[in-house]
Amino acid sequence: MTNIKEIARRAGVSPSTASRALSGKGYVSEEKKRKVLAAAEEFDYAPNLNALSLKTGTTRRLGLVAPEFAESVSLFTGGFVRAAEEAGYTVTLFITGYDKSKELEALEALRRKQVDALVFVLFQSELPLIAPYVKYGPIVSWQRLVHERIPSVFMDQYDGYMLALEHLYAKGYRRICNVYGASTRLNTQSRIEAFADFCRKYGLDPGVCPSFQNMGDTEDGERLVHWWLENGRIPDAFATTNDRVAAGMVSEARRLGLRIPEDFAVCGFDNLDFAHMLDLTTIHYPVDEQAGNAFAIIRSQIEETDLPLKPLKFHLVERATT
Amino acid sequence: MTNIKEIARRAGVSPSTASRALSGKGYVSEEKKRKVLAAAEEFDYAPNLNALSLKTGTTRRLGLVAPEFAESVSLFTGGFVRAAEEAGYTVTLFITGYDKSKELEALEALRRKQVDALVFVLFQSELPLIAPYVKYGPIVSWQRLVHERIPSVFMDQYDGYMLALEHLYAKGYRRICNVYGASTRLNTQSRIEAFADFCRKYGLDPGVCPSFQNMGDTEDGERLVHWWLENGRIPDAFATTNDRVAAGMVSEARRLGLRIPEDFAVCGFDNLDFAHMLDLTTIHYPVDEQAGNAFAIIRSQIEETDLPLKPLKFHLVERATT
DNA sequence: GGTTGACCTGCAATCGATGTCATAAATTAT
DNA sequence: ATAATTTATGACATCGATTGCAGGTCAACC
Secondary structure (H helix, E strand, O other), X not given: OOOHHHHHHHHOOOHHHHHHHHHOOOOOOHHHHHHHXXXXXXXXXXXXXXXXXXXXXXXXXXXXXXXOOOHHHHHHHHHHHHHHHHOOOEEEEEEOOOOHHHHHHHHHHHHOOOOOEEEEOOOOOOHHHHHXXXXXXXXXXXXXXXXXXXXXXXXXXXXXXXXXHHHHHHOOOOOEEEEOOOOOOHHHHHHHHHHHHHHHHHOOOOOOOOXXXXXXXXXXXXXXXXXXXXXXXXXXXXXXXXXHHHHHHHHHHHHOOOOOOOOOEEEOOEOOHHHHXXXXXXXXXXXXXXXXXXXXXXXXXXXXXXXXXXXXXXXXXXXXXX | OOOHHHHHHHHOOOHHHHHHHHHOOOOOOHHHHHHHHHHHHHOOOOOOHHHHHHHHOOOOEEEEEEOOOOHHHHHHHHHHHHHHHHOOOEEEEEEOOOOHHHHHHHHHHHHOOOOOEEEEOOOOOOHHHHHHHHHHOOEEEOOOOOOOOOOEOOOOHHHHHHHHHHHHHHOOOOOEEEEOOOOOOHHHHHHHHHHHHHHHHHXXXXXXXXXXXXXXXXXXXXXXXXXXXXXXXXXOEEXXXXXXXXXXXXXXXXXXXXXXXXXXXXEOOEOOHHHHHOXXXXXXXXXXXXXXXXXXXXXXXXXXXXOOOOOOOOEEEOOOOO
C-alpha cells in the first residue's frame, strides 16, 4: 500500500530523509520533518515489518513449542506471552501433539528466521537433535534438562514434594503412598530422594506402601483408588504428582461414597484452577513467574544484557482433602 | 548465513537458476539441478522466510487475539492452531487482558503485515474501530456479532440452552433458575428467548424464580448459593451460563453440606475439563471444531476458495448433578 | 533451409525499509 | 579570512529471495 517511498514523494523529499524523519535518527530539518510526518499521517503510513525483519535479520518474535494446551501449559503460555508483550516481543505458537516431526518444524522456523528464539515447554526429541539449532538463536526449556547451551527454568521439585510430605506428617498421616509421574523425568528422581530423606528424618519405613510411577491423568487417579480397594489396606494419605491425578482420586472416592480425608487424604501438586473447586490441598507451583523467567533468559541472550531472574518458591495451599 | 547466492556460487550457477532448481519451477537442466541441490544440502541452506514475506507480501502467519488464556479460550486456541498448522499456517498470540490498546496493537500487526489475518476470540473494542482494518486482511470473530465484513463463528446458544432446560424438565425439576452471563452478549438474549419459549411450551410461570445476569466466575456461583440460602426457598434446579459458575455452586454446596441434586440440581455449560472431575451435568460445546471453522473461513478468504464448514451441534452430557 | 517452439540460463528489477557515503550549505572556531 | 565542524539531503547499495525478459542452443517440422 503506502510505503515509505510514497510518503517521501508526497512530502517532496527522498526516501532516506523520510526514513530519518520517521525514525528520528540523523539530521532532518524541522520543516521537512513536519512535512513527512504530515504525509505519513495523511496517507496512513505503517512500516512493513517484513522489510524490517529482512534488513535487520531479527523479528522480535519468539516461538513457544508445546505438545498441547492443557492446564499448566496454558498457564505457562499465558505468563510467557504476557512477559514477552511487555517487552515488545510477540509469540508464535507451535503445537506438536507429542510429534517429533512437529518439533523439528519449530526448529526449522528458527533456522529460517521466522522467530528469534524458541522456548520448549515439553518435548520428545533427543537433545542432540535440538542442540545444533542454538546457533540460529537462543533455545530455552521448561522441561528439566542438563545441557550447557540450552538453559532450563525448571524448579527442583524436591522442596515442593518435601512440603507435601511434611504437611501430611504434621497432620498425623504415617502410611503415605507416593504417586509419581513419568519415570524418565528428573523430577521424579528428586521426589524419590525427598521421600527417602523424609523417611530417614522421621524414622519411617519407606516400604510401608508401594509407590506408583507414570501416573499423570485423572483416569490414573481413578484407577488407583480401585486398585487399592481391591489390593489391601488403603494408605493414610497420598502424595501425588499433580492435581489431575489427585482430582481423579478425590472425585472417584466421592463417587464411591468414601470420605476424604477420613478414609484417606490426598495432596495434589501444581494448584491448578480446578483444585479450588475440589477443595484440594495442593502445592502451589508458580508457573506464571517461571514463564517470566524463561522469557528473561531469552531476552538476556538476545539483547546481550543480564536480566535478573525472580527467585521462586513452592508453597502449600491447605484445603479440605488432608 | 548461507543464502541462495552462496549456494548458487558453490554450484557454479546464477541465483535465478538456483532458485528455479530449489523451487522446481521453470526450466533447469538435470545436471545443474543436481549440483544446486547438492550444494544446498552440503551447506545447510534454508530460505529466509522474511525475504519471502517481503517479496510475496504474505506471511502464512495468523494472529489470534484473546483477553487471557483460561479454559475455553485455550481450547479454542488449541483447535485453531492445530487446524492452521495442518494447512501450513502458523499462529501468533496476542493477549490483551481486556485492554483495548492491546487489541489495537494486534490490528496494527495486521496492518504492518506481521500477520495475514486475525481471529478475535473475545474483545472489548467497538466494531467501528476494528472494521476499517479488514482492508489489510481478513478478520474473523468468535464472539458473536453482526457485521457484513467481519464474519463470526458463534453458535446460537438458543439450542444448547434449550437442551439444558428440556433435560431439567425431563428430570422433574419445575422451579428453574436462570443464571445468565454478561447482559451485553447476544447469547444472553438467545437464552432468555429459549427460556420464554420453554415456559410457554410447558405452561410454566417464567417468573417463579428471579433470574441472574452477569454471572461468569466460580465466585459468582459460590455467592449465588449463599444468596439463595438467605433469600427464600432455593430453586429445584439451576441452568447456568458456564461450567465455572456451575462448579462454584456445586463446590460451595458440598462445603455447606448440601446434597446435589437432592437439594438442588445444577446444569453447567461448555463441558470443560473439570466438569468431569466434579461430575457436573453440562452441555457440551464443540469449541475445537468451531475453531477449525474459524480457520476455514479465514483460509477461504485468503486463498479465495470456498472451504466447507463443519456443522456443529451442542449435546447434553449427563452426569451426577441433575 | 528457414521457421517454430521447447528448453536453458543469467541479468536486472522488485518487494520496503535502513544506512553509508558523497556533497554542499550553514555555522562555529581559530 | 580560512579552516573545521555541524547540519542537511539525496543517490545508491543492501538485506534474500523471486521473476520477467532477453538471448541463446537445439531438435523438429514444413
